[in-house]
Amino acid sequence: MSNKSSPSLNTSTEQAPLPASFLAALADIFTAAELLTAPADCWTYGYDNSRRHVLPQAVAFATSHEQVVATVLACNQFNIPLTARGRGTGTTGATVPLQGGLVLSLERMNQVLEFSPDNRYIRVQPGITNQQVQDIVKAHGFFWPPDPTSAAFCSIGGNLAYNSAGPKAVKYGTPRENTLGLRAVTGAGKDLRVGVFTSKGVVGYDLTRLIIGSEGTLAIITEATLKLTPLPEATKTLRAVYQDVFAAAKAVAAIMAQPVVPCALEFIDGNAINMIRQYSTCDLPENAGAILMIEVDGQREGLDSAAQKVADSAKNDGLLDIRVAQTREEVQALWQTRKALSPALRKVAPKKINEDVVVPVTEIPTLIAGLDELSKQYQLPIINFGHAGNGNIHVNLLLNPDDPEQSARAHQCLDEVFSLVLKLNGTLSGEHGVGLEKRDFVDRELDANSLELMRAIKRQFDPKGILNAGKMLPLG
Amino acid sequence: MSNKSSPSLNTSTEQAPLPASFLAALADIFTAAELLTAPADCWTYGYDNSRRHVLPQAVAFATSHEQVVATVLACNQFNIPLTARGRGTGTTGATVPLQGGLVLSLERMNQVLEFSPDNRYIRVQPGITNQQVQDIVKAHGFFWPPDPTSAAFCSIGGNLAYNSAGPKAVKYGTPRENTLGLRAVTGAGKDLRVGVFTSKGVVGYDLTRLIIGSEGTLAIITEATLKLTPLPEATKTLRAVYQDVFAAAKAVAAIMAQPVVPCALEFIDGNAINMIRQYSTCDLPENAGAILMIEVDGQREGLDSAAQKVADSAKNDGLLDIRVAQTREEVQALWQTRKALSPALRKVAPKKINEDVVVPVTEIPTLIAGLDELSKQYQLPIINFGHAGNGNIHVNLLLNPDDPEQSARAHQCLDEVFSLVLKLNGTLSGEHGVGLEKRDFVDRELDANSLELMRAIKRQFDPKGILNAGKMLPLG
Structure with missing residues (x-):
């Protein structure tokens, strides 16, 4: 928030x-x-x-x-x-x-230590930015799949600490699926080399993934060996407009049930569309209630038919319009609505609570319906968009900064949002992590035995509790 | 062994x-x-x-x-x-x-608890076999990528305990990349639900992957939510024959450096070929010193040109012959040499030590050259084959069961094999795990601080040390 x-x-x-x-x-x-x-x-x-x-x-x-x-x-x-x-x-x-x-x-600890295109890895210090890594490996035909919105500024160390992903995770996974090994310093000041330099390795417990996503509470990452993926030859962009969010959610499940896995499957709800309409020109049908932005990548040959398969699976009774961009200009035009969202949000509500909950894709309609009810009950506008292919929805509660009573209501509403997500077999965070914001909700998702083990692991790595104290795990 | x-x-x-x-x-x-x-x-x-x-x-x-x-x-x-x-x-x-x-x-605990094609997961008990899972999900157009050779018999619980993979790992990853969550019982008898039902989730430390690959020393898995992948429309098989292992290894690096990721990239060395020649008909050129078996999968349209790209990247001065199978019969013919390997091995050497070391793909030539030298030095035939795309080589030391002196020599040789692998930035096991066989070598690969943390984690999960005692971690 x-x-x-x-x-x-x-x-x-x-x-x-x-x-x-x-x-x-x-x-x-x-x-x-x-x-x-x-x-x-x-x-x-x-x-x-x-x-x-x-x-x-x-x-x-x-x-x-x-x-x-x-x-x-x-x-x-x-x-x-x-x-x-x-x-x-x-x-x-x-x-x-x-x-x-x-x-x-760690921002000055930003060197490339080794780049081995033939072994598909790059070994870097944690302060290098995501974008710098992408630029270096692109020249050799590779990319590192995690692509948070802040890629131009955020550091690899941060990406690993929070297991940050972005739209491409739906096809290519998160840092946990794209990191071979780490060098790190535990909270006790002990030097660790964990993981491997190869794409397989099963010796010992998986400390690499234990440290990834631990939000700097176990160890400080000083070096990471990132697994690289070859750049696809080409990408195709599609935009599908639906009469309501339920039709769009149904399409998400259908898209995910056929063989062509999109490299982005992004969702914008009707409230977001209405907001965009107020602040920018909008080429959407009058009755547009939800949009899916879809990208398909791969070999150039066959990509048109791959895109067609996705388009076919996206069709249902609630589809109003579907377009496949044929030119670079059309790609830009299709993304325009999505890109108008953030500036519009800032204008409408300089204060907002932005959550990144996740539910199984088939539960997206129930989630959105529940959020609609909560919006009415708490008299708070809620705008939803996000990475629908992963069921990772950014739920935005819009606040009037001059209304302190509203802020209290928002926190009560948020509480119910989390309960709804957990009831739907979801998780409280898909990519932002816990930090301070969700710390006190974590024990609703994790069972007491898991939490007890996590606290024990924390004590083993950091016996004095000096590393990022008071974060991530609920205070005991 | x-x-x-x-x-x-x-x-x-x-x-x-x-x-x-x-x-x-x-x-x-x-x-x-x-x-x-x-x-x-x-x-x-x-x-x-x-x-x-x-x-x-x-x-x-x-x-x-x-x-x-x-x-x-x-x-x-x-x-x-x-x-x-x-x-x-x-x-x-x-x-x-x-x-x-x-x-x-756990072999009788073999039920499917929930199959959700739309959410791309299946929730199973641990005793179900890998093949049973594949058969069930195939009917809905999916597969679970880990494919150990023993898939017809091995259980999902075992696959998770050892993070067992197979040829497809080169494109699709291991159980750690293909499991969403677990239910398990710790060594203290405590119930755990770890992970999520979604393809993203960053709340708490990653206990799911910590338990996967822990060889039953931390907890007993009683339920697993497996992430499913859509079946590709079609597969193309290629066989490339090289004059020596160095040319083949060079081709492996070249194949892995271009955008089309094969779904299998298997390797057989010259000693293996010579052995096969003794026991079966063989359509290979006289001077064949190594073979790569390559499979490419994906959408039918464009697959021929994908296979062609792989074939092009497989070409170098040492290539003797490359064939792309056009019919089902040709596919079988190309695989014949590889399939003749196991029976031939059993005939030549009923006793063998079979290791599954991994090195970065560019180090395969150095590994093979080193193994050749060790073979001469210790007067032991060594046959190498395996998953070259991951650098995961099965090193087979052939033994005469009637010669106890040879067995002692073999163990000394093995010791040097492991030293060589670690010198090349490799790992002692890619998919078989540690168990008893490699337990006493683990501290050569893992640093003392990592081992200390692993032992501490073991104590947290299993304070009395009753679970699979004496396995995986070197005795303290």
């Missing part, structure tokens, strides 16, 4: 000052240019894209694995909370330094 | 008899038809395909999750070693009940 203006969190002004001996230890590890301690300098490192803020007491910029080890050891010695951070594009407050202490920024 | 005739293991005759009160507890959980205690009845449940044997003191056949919970609690109460078992097709001794105690067979 965005735009938390006054989080009820500790701020560093309430923290004891950092011990001089700890600061001296940091000064041994980092150059003056790699260390910030003045509050004004540290300020921006207290935010992430959740717009929550807690001022860190110091910020260090690592450029090497050894610096990370030394930092974690120093934080252990002096019991200093340590929050690792990439580019701060996360939306859940996961990199907000809840207890003050040290923020370790 | 197969044909261990006299394992230096404890046998159950050395074990204290099972307490009467434990047996009474079992009799409360299981019907008489679900419980074996006579040694002659228990005998066959002491083996797996490693041909090691330790007699279990009792064998129980669970049909429900609740029985598994009750069994684990009883084993905890009475400190009885507990080895879960599927169909016993594993090759590493992982289901051999090293310390006697109870073998819990």
